[in-house]
Amino acid sequence: MPKLLKTWKGLSSFKWMMAMLVLAPAVSFAQTEEQDEEYEELEAFVMTGSRIARLDMEPVAPVIQLNAESLENTGFSTVGDALRSLSFNNGQALTPTDSGVSFTPGVSTINVRGIGNNQTLVLVNGRRAAPYAAPGFDGLQTVFDLNSIPAGAIDSIEILKDGASAIYGSDAVAGVVNVRLKRDYQGMNVVAQVGDYFDTGAFMRKFSATLGTADAKSSFLVSVDFMDQQAVFAGDLDFSKNADQTSRAHKADPKYVVDGLEASGMGSLDEYLAGIGFTDPISDGWFDTRSSRGFPGYVNVPGVGRRTFLDPTNNPTADGAVNAANLFNYQTASGLYPEFRRFSFYTRATRDLTDNLEAFLELSFSRVESEVYAAQTPVDIETSRGLDEGDGMIIPSYNAFNPWGVDINNGRRRLVENAARLSDVTSDTPRIVAGVTGLLPDFATGDWSWEAGMVYSKNSVNVNNIAAADSRLQQALMGLTRNGDGSLAWNPNTALEERVYYNWFGINEQAMADYIEIYNPNSASMEMYSYDANLSGTILELPGGNMGFSVGAEHRIERWDNIKTDLNATGDILGGSEGTSSLGDRDVTAFYAEFSLPVTKQLEFQLAGRYEMYSDDGFEKDIRPKIGFKYRPLDWLVIKGSYNESFKAPDLAYLFTASSTSFSSSQVFDPVTGTQIDQIQVVTAGNPDLGPETSDNYFAGIVLEPKGRLDGLVFSAEYFEMDRSNMLAQLSDFFGYAEFLQGDFEGNPTFAGKVVRDSVTNQVLFIRDDYANISESKYKGYDFSLSYTYETENLGRFFARWDATYLDSFTIDGGEQVGSYLVPEWRHTMALNWSRGDWSASFYGILIDEMVRQLSFGNVYTADDVLLLQYTVKSQFVANLSATYSGFAGTEITVGVNNILNDEAPVDPFAGVGALAGVSYTEPAFWYVRMSYDF
Numbered sequence: 001m002p003k004l005l006k007t008w009k010g011l012s013s014f015k016w017m018m019a020m021l022v023l024a025p026a027v028s029f030a031q032t033e034e035q036d037e038e039y040e041e042l043e044a045f046v047m048t049g050s051r052i053a054r055l056d057m058e059p060v061a062p063v064i065q066l067n068a069e070s071l072e073n074t075g076f077s078t079v080g081d082a083l084r085s086l087s088f089n090n091g092q093a094l095t096p097t098d099s100g101v102s103f104t105p106g107v108s109t110i111n112v113r114g115i116g117n118n119q120t121l122v123l124v125n126g127r128r129a130a131p132y133a134a135p136g137f138d139g140l141q142t143v144f145d146l147n148s149i150p151a152g153a154i155d156s157i158e159i160l161k162d163g164a165s166a167i168y169g170s171d172a173v174a175g176v177v178n179v180r181l182k183r184d185y186q187g188m189n190v191v192a193q194v195g196d197y198f199d200t201g202a203f204m205r206k207f208s209a210t211l212g213t214a215d216a217k218s219s220f221l222v223s224v225d226f227m228d229q230q231a232v233f234a235g236d237l238d239f240s241k242n243a244d245q246t247s248r249a250h251k252a253d254p255k256y257v258v259d260g261l262e263a264s265g266m267g268s269l270d271e272y273l274a275g276i277g278f279t280d281p282i283s284d285g286w287f288d289t290r291s292s293r294g295f296p297g298y299v300n301v302p303g304v305g306r307r308t309f310l311d312p313t314n315n316p317t318a319d320g321a322v323n324a325a326n327l328f329n330y331q332t333a334s335g336l337y338p339e340f341r342r343f344s345f346y347t348r349a350t351r352d353l354t355d356n357l358e359a360f361l362e363l364s365f366s367r368v369e370s371e372v373y374a375a376q377t378p379v380d381i382e383t384s385r386g387l388d389e390g391d392g393m394i395i396p397s398y399n400a401f402n403p404w405g406v407d408i409n410n411g412r413r414r415l416v417e418n419a420a421r422l423s424d425v426t427s428d429t430p431r432i433v434a435g436v437t438g439l440l441p442d443f444a445t446g447d448w449s450w451e452a453g454m455v456y457s458k459n460s461v462n463v464n465n466i467a468a469a470d471s472r473l474q475q476a477l478m479g480l481t482r483n484g485d486g487s488l489a490w491n492p493n494t495a496l497e498e499r500v501y502y503n504w505f506g507i508n509e510q511a512m513a514d515y516i517e518i519y520n521p522n523s524a525s526m527e528m529y530s531y532d533a534n535l536s537g538t539i540l541e542l543p544g545g546n547m548g549f550s551v552g553a554e555h556r557i558e559r560w561d562n563i564k565t566d567l568n569a570t571g572d573i574l575g576g577s578e579g580t581s582s583l584g585d586r587d588v589t590a591f592y593a594e595f596s597l598p599v600t601k602q603l604e605f606q607l608a609g610r611y612e613m614y615s616d617d618g619f620e621k622d623i624r625p626k627i628g629f630k631y632r633p634l635d636w637l638v639i640k641g642s643y644n645e646s647f648k649a650p651d652l653a654y655l656f657t658a659s660s661t662s663f664s665s666s667q668v669f670d671p672v673t674g675t676q677i678d679q680i681q682v683v684t685a686g687n688p689d690l691g692p693e694t695s696d697n698y699f700a701g702i703v704l705e706p707k708g709r710l711d712g713l714v715f716s717a718e719y720f721e722m723d724r725s726n727m728l729a730q731l732s733d734f735f736g737y738a739e740f741l742q743g744d745f746e747g748n749p750t751f752a753g754k755v756v757r758d759s760v761t762n763q764v765l766f767i768r769d770d771y772a773n774i775s776e777s778k779y780k781g782y783d784f785s786l787s788y789t790y791e792t793e794n795l796g797r798f799f800a801r802w803d804a805t806y807l808d809s810f811t812i813d814g815g816e817q818v819g820s821y822l823v824p825e826w827r828h829t830m831a832l833n834w835s836r837g838d839w840s841a842s843f844y845g846i847l848i849d850e851m852v853r854q855l856s857f858g859n860v861y862t863a864d865d866v867l868l869l870q871y872t873v874k875s876q877f878v879a880n881l882s883a884t885y886s887g888f889a890g891t892e893i894t895v896g897v898n899n900i901l902n903d904e905a906p907v908d909p910f911a912g913v914g915a916l917a918g919v920s921y922t923e924p925a926f927w928y929v930r931m932s933y934d935f
Contacts, residue, residue: 046126048158048178049167050606052536052548052596053449058638060606060628061164062701062718062783067156073833073842075880075898077195077204077227077928079154080108080146083177085846085921087805087827088161088783090114092918094136094143096338096370104136105423105463106338106370108146111918112161112174113779114810114823115722117143118651121164121172124149124179125362127532129431130457133524133560135653139579139660140684140771142526142560142651147368148429148459152191152208152225153181153346161783163646163697163722166608166626169554169590170649173695173724181346181362185212185221188935195928198902200237202230202337204928222347231339231371234331234913237924238904243331244288245909252871252907254281257854272867281869287909293378294328296505297413299395301404309505316505318403325412328375333420335373336913337923342368353436360453362433367426374421377468377575381411383681385470387478389570393470395477398496401503413504415468415574417513422466431457440537448537458527465520468574469567472516476502480515488515520573523563526652530556544598551593559585560652571661582686584656586649587615604630606642614649618689628699638703648693654728654771657686661766668738671745672762680737681766683756684730691773696723701783712789722779729775734813740767780808796836804828821873822919824849838887842896844880846921855910874906878921894930899923 046053049061076082084093091114096106109117122144132145164172193206208225234240298308307321344366351359384393395408435453479499480488488511534552561583571578592610606628628642668677701718743751756765787801805827810817817823826849833842851873856866882896902925905915915922
């Protein structure tokens with residue numbers, strides 16, 4: 001660890017640091033009077049993190065700004081990819097990669113500070129936009145889809161890296177992303193871009209056009225953009241084409257450990273490993289993650305045991321069966337990056353009604369279409385329903401391909417006759433913003449401005465799934481009837497000997513596959529109405545300047561629904577989860593105020609508070625405060641700090657979801673019946689009694705801008721701390737399902753009502769695992785930034801920038817996360833830009849620290865120590881390079897390659913695609929050509 005960080009690591013108390021910074025004005029040297037110079041009059045502007053217009057480019061809050069050129073220089077084709085590359089996104093985000101069976105296929109999110117995809121507030125032109133309607137992550141979390149932003153209209157993006165509930169309300173725990181769309185553009189610009197991943201044939205096309213005009217009283221702007229990206233399948237790339245990662249696992253340095261100690265050199269542990277038949281993780285076969293739901297399928301025959309056939313057969317016999325499981329490489333048919341299309345437009349119009357009054361209107365619409373593929377449907381007989389809800393699936397004794405002549409109610413198979421599962425997703429996001437803004441007469445120390453507006457925003461998600469039905473497979477196993485056209489149908493009156501039966505051990509005809517296949521459309525919508533009014537100006541003069549003041553009110557209405565079909569409600573989806581339709585709504589009314597207090601020329605304070613009233617029952621009504629300061633003891637040094645209280649209201653899905661069902665992934669012993677349960681059904685429902693998650697956020701930082709020979713150099717170091725409480729969690733975050741059953745058996749009140757059993761047989765029907773406010777976390781970290789601009793007479797202009805985030809500590813309920821799975825200790829980004837005349841070039845690099853993953857297999861080494869399998873997801877470096885020529889009249893041509901070294905993502909042998917999507921960069925090299933023309 002660098003010596004500087006060893007020193008900072010001891011500063012565990014933010015309050016000590018804040019005290020030293022606040023005392024700094026008393027011990028600093030006085031600053032000399034500035035000499036009289038002529039200045040161009042600047043217009044005050046509002047930056048994210050404050051509602052008060054200011055002239056100072058260095059705000060109190062930690063804000064970074066990326067303009068459209070900066071986004072382009074990263075090389076990435078989408079806003080989501082560009083934002084996820086920033087160093088402070090040190091957690092797993094939701095990406096289209098490996099999204100075939102996710103709750104939100106094709107979605108693109110940001111995870112600031114790694115504390116959750118729903119903990120960052122996304123604004124468009126300073127106002128909320130509708131989030132993605134279909135809950136993601138755990139099927140209950142509401143996230144914002146960055147694909148819904150009209151990308152061609154983006155002027156800049158401001159990112160506040162601090163909690164901001166005092167300014168913006170709920171969701172702004174980790175920070176705020178404010179997307180500013182173009183406003184005052186005049187002229188016309190057209191951009192076209194093509195590109196492709198190396199060795200995949202996944203061609204990409206992008207096009208955007210922007211037109212703006214204005215006269216003395218009016219302005220008008222319209223922007224349209226289109227993007228089409230063809231799909232990449234897991235089988236197209238070496239690292240993802242095989243679910244058996246045994247040949248690659250050595251790159252992750254796997255080992256057995258106990259309490260962090262390696263097995264080597266510990267004779268007693270070596271003896272223990274040998275006693276249970278373990279040698280090393282690779283030869284022991286842990287990294288072959290192919291599915292046991294393979295082909296031909298296997299069954300557990302009552303009184304006989306597991307039986308299958310090594311090759312597909314149309315004549316299965318009891319004597320020809322073997323005790324085996326045919327593993328299935330699901331990656332052969334799985335998608336990696338979905339087929340993706342986006343169309344959006346944005347228009348803004350303004351009109352001066354009087355000299356001091358202006359009306360504005362913004363209209364935007366975005367449609368995102370994704371086609372997400374997953375491997376063919378898996379079937380577990382024991383967890384699938386039969387003909388009717390409540391019945392279990394069986395292969396009946398009279399099935400022509402059942403050679404044992406008994407009903408079979410346990411087995412697994414992959415429906416290889418059917419095509420890969422497809423989720424055809426369409427997401428529509430219309431948005432209307434209308435309002436008026438004006439100036440008030442100078443009745444105090446300066447002009448006052450006001451604004452009132454309304455927003456209507458909605459996101460609608462329609463998912464048409466091509467899947468298979470339990471009941472139809474059960475009918476096929478019981479025998480179908482052949483129609484005259486060759487198709488198959490269910491007719492229970494057909495004689496057994498005349499039926500066409502589903503062959504569990506062979507390849508079935510296409511008519512059988514067609515009968516089982518179904519379309520299962522689902523939809524969700526999130527609708528938002530909001531009304532706001534704001535007044536800001538200056539109220540009195542202080543020694544350091546005019547006191548800024550802003551006050552305002554907001555009212556917001558949110559309405560959400562998640563519509564499921566009867567197939568979902570009755571659990572009649574093979575390989576899918578049960579779930580019923582849900583809906584909910586809430587109203588929020590808020591009042592806020594903010595002060596900017598320049599007490600001296602060098603010292604400024606920011607005070608803000610927000611009071612919110614929710615329609616949710618039992619919500620505490622409280623003021624969320626913020627206090628911050630900025631101190632400039634020297635013209636090249638700025639010291640800043642803040643404290644604020646943030647909160648996160650439970651997403652509507654956490655409150656109102658009627659039912660969501662999943663299954664455990666391993667066997668669990670039931671102490672009541674004395675039996676092993678292969679998979680336990682887990683039911684999660686909304687909890688209307690949930691309260692808000694709360695957070696105390698602390699920030700301190702310095703900014704240095706040396707003059708003289710180092711003019712153009714800027715360095716900043718920032719400290720962040722978040723203490724979060726009342727976090728939403730499930731009991732399964734702390735206890736295994738075996739502990740649920742044991743605790744319920746022993747009468748432990750913690751598990752009361754969590755295990756639901758059949759009243760007659762006492763068998764477990766399901767485990768109830770709802771969310772509650774029962775968790776807490778602490779986060780401490782540092783952001784560093786160093787940039788330098790160097791102008792030369794002959795060689796051109798050079799700009800270099802390095803940004804890094806170091807995570808000192810991140811605990812969840814006392815357990816340290818730093819350096820573990822999903823949480824790298826360091827993340828870096830590096831940018832180098834050069835320009836001279838008509839030529840320019842850009843380099844953008846990402847460096848992600850290594851992460852260690854530990855998995856428990858439940859093998860107890862001692863009474864307290866559990867044997868773990870540990871491996872390392874290695875560090876990763878990604879380099880993007882581009883060059884631009886603008887010597888043609890009005891035309892700019894850029895040629896670039898992302899991941900120019902074409903390095904594979906570091907191996908994660910237990911990840912679905914062989915790499916850690918959403919944290920590591922998984923894309924292969926990608927070339928592109930972009931042309932821009934100004935009319």
